[in-house]
Structure formats: C-alpha cells, structure tokens
Amino acid sequence: QGQLLAKSWSSLFGGAALRGPIYSFNGRNVLADPLWPQRLAWHGSTPRGGHARRWDCQGWRSSGTAQGMASALGEGRLLAGQRHNCSTP
Numbered sequence: 001q002g003q004l005l006a007k008s009w010s011s012l013f014g015g016a017a018l019r020g021p022i023y024s025f026n027g028r029n030v031l032a033d034p035l036w037p038q039r040l041a042w043h044g045s046t047p048r049g050g051h052a053r054r055w056d057c058q059g060w061r062s063s064g065t066a067q068g069m070a071s072a073l074g075e076g077r078l079l080a081g082q083r084h085n086c087s088t089p
Contacts, residue, residue, distance in 0.1 A: 040070040057086040
C-alpha cells in the first residue's frame with residue numbers, strides 16, 4: 001500500500017523495528033488483526049539467509065509435527081528466527 005517498511009535492506013534484517021502496518025494479501029493489518037495471534041514471518045532460512053533445510057516446513061502435512069523457522073514481525077530481525085511447529089496458525 002505504498003508504505004515504507006524499513007529504511008534499508010540491511011535494516012530489515014539487522015534489528016531496526018519494522019514500520020507498520022504490515023498488510024496481508026487480503027488487506028488485513030497483520031500486526032493488529034486477531035486472525036494472526038502469533039504475528040510470525042515464516043521464512044525457512046538460517047540467520048545468515050541460507051536455506052534451513054530441516055526447518056522449512058516443506059512437505060508438511062496437517063497431521064505432522066514438523067518445525068520451521070519463523071521470526072516475530074515486531075522484532076525487526078527477520079532472519080533471527082526460532083523453530084515453530086508448522087501447524088502454528
């Protein structure tokens with residue numbers, strides 16, 4: 001929607017807080033809408049930006065217990081993720 005999320009590419013991953021709001025594809029504000037209780041950015045990457053092969057939710061099925069890498073949107077460190085169950089909404 002034409003809003004600036006970060007001052008630079010490096011600040012997006014380096015700890016600067018994201019400038020909100022962040023909208024989903026259907027126009028909802030992810031940081032405020034109760035549809036997103038966890039407010040995570042799922043990425044399946046290592047902290048250095050590589051593919052976290054064991055933690056990317058690829059091949060996940062709803063009955064599975066796989067984990068994937070995700071980061072909290074409000075922290076401003078998108079690749080400093082933690083493992084979360086792939087079933088997490």
